[in-house]
Amino acid sequence: MEKKIDKASKSQKRDEMIKSAYNIFYKNGFHATGVDAIVDCTGISKRTLYKHFTSKEGLIIATINYYHQITYGAISDYIEKSTLDQPVDRALMIFDYLTALVDSGNLDGCFAMNARTEYAHKAKEIEESCDIHVAALQQLVERYLTEGKISDSKSVAMQVIMLFEGAILRSKGTESSLPIKLAKSAAKIICSQ
Template sequence: MKNNSESAAKSLKREEMVKFAFDTFYKNGFHATGVDTVMEGTGISKRTLYKHFGSKEGLILATIDYYRTNMLEIILGYINSNPNAQPVDKMLRIFDFLIEKAEEGHYNGCFVMNAKTEYTNKGTEIEASCDQYTAGIQQLIEATLKEGNILDYNELAVQIMMLFEGAIIRSKVTRSANTMRLAKNAARMLCEYK
């Protein structure tokens, strides 16, 4: 029994560290946040942090995994919330998700895109983990378009992904949900063209 409760406590502490690091990295950036900040915020020692993650990069990978797992599930649930929607309308809801987040005041961009930008040519594992996330979003778009029997759905998914990522980046500058609305309209026109 003791091992199970110790294991649960360690898992809970690890999860607490990941969530705190996630929030801090998202707010301040990856390079601007040192492990000391995470240690202070969670009350853990450097030894414990390195025992769980091995390095700051290991902690960053854990936060990316946390984001990827949660966000893909949230987005999938969001676009499938209306079971009667046509596939193209379901796919376009990915932009509604962005609009909703922007209207709530979330202008920090995409956590994974931020990590990819900061670690380009500096962290192979971090870049690969980020690429997994964006590939997952693109596969979700592809699958939804394929369901609608859209010709060239693979090519269209890449174009929509460019609009999706561009809208996120642009909204960081404009601090406006209008960027997402424009991207959604452009995605709709692309779908109608196909």
């Protein structure tokens, strides 16, 4: 019984560290956030941090995985709760989800894309974690496009995700959802060809 409680406590502490680090990284960036800042904000010791994560990069990967979990789940739920009948329309709801985020004031962009950009060609494991997130979104879009009988749905899904990623970057830079709406319009054209 004591071992179960101890494991649950460790797991809870680990989850708290991930959530705290996630918020700090999202706000300040990855390179700009040192381990000391994370320790100060979480109230844990460096020893405890390194006990759960072998390095700062290990913690970053855990935060990317956390982001993927919450974001992919939120996007999937958003689409599933839709009353739209056409699978292609449902696939393109990723843009509507993003529009709602930006319009509500979330202008920090995609956590995974931010990490990928900061660690491009510097940390393979971080890049791979980011790529898993993007690949999962692409597969989600592809599933709906396949249901909608879109020919070469894999290639079209890749194009839609490229528009989605571009919309994220432009909306972050312009602090506006207009690029997202324009990207959705372009995605509709691609899907209708």
